[in-house]
């Protein structure tokens with residue numbers, strides 16, 4: 118049985134005190150209504166990581182993720198944070214390949230493959246993001262684009278390492294726009310991603326990998342998206358910044 122996962126990507130939001138408060142409210146909310154079948158992942162900014170790990174330590178269901186890691190292992194790379202440093206604070210996951218990183222920081226598939234290697238070499242689970250732009254979808258190139266993002270950015274890993282990967286499908290046109298992919302569009306792409314994983318790593322691995330949907334996912338649309346056969350949860354941006362909304366989404370399975 119593959120894992121159901123709801124991950125909150127806080128992006129560049131919340132000061133340290135605000136972040137502590139949000140985690141406390143999420144735990145408080147979960148103590149009232151919790152879907153224990155769901156793995157919860159919180160991805161605050163780097164500055165929060167150690168605190169977040171401490172705050173969720175009593176709550177096995179919640180893990181902490183970094184939003185990025187360096188493609189280098191260590192050394193003179195001012196401003197970068199290595200996978201080893203991330204692992205050293207007790208963080209278990211890292212998000213790699215978010216479209217905002219691809220777009221604003223020019224992260225290529227090649228760089229992303231190095232980041233994935235760094236993460237896996239340092240015992241981190243990877244949430245690997247892929248997604249097409251609206252132009253690519255309008256040109257009917259969305260399947261091709263997703264396949265090349267996976268092939269060039271992720272598929273250098275070994276058969277054993279795929280067990281440490283979660284894939285997040287986040288169509289760029291749906292991120293922060295209020296335009297969600299329809300449940301059918303999400304299912305169609307998730308099924309395609311599972312097929313591409315199966316071609317490379319075999320059916321068993323493909324059936325076990327969790328594939329999350331991201332892009333304007335909210336408490337009002339999560340249920341219909343999570344109901345789809347190949348959707349195993351969500352990577353949530355805006356709605357992860359409010360405890361009630363986030364826990365509503367967790368309880369949407």
Ligand code: 13P
Pocket residue numbers: 126215287291292293294295331332333334352353354355356
């Ligand atoms: P929104 O949920 O704000 O659209 O963001 C999605 C996202 O980018 C999560 O990584």
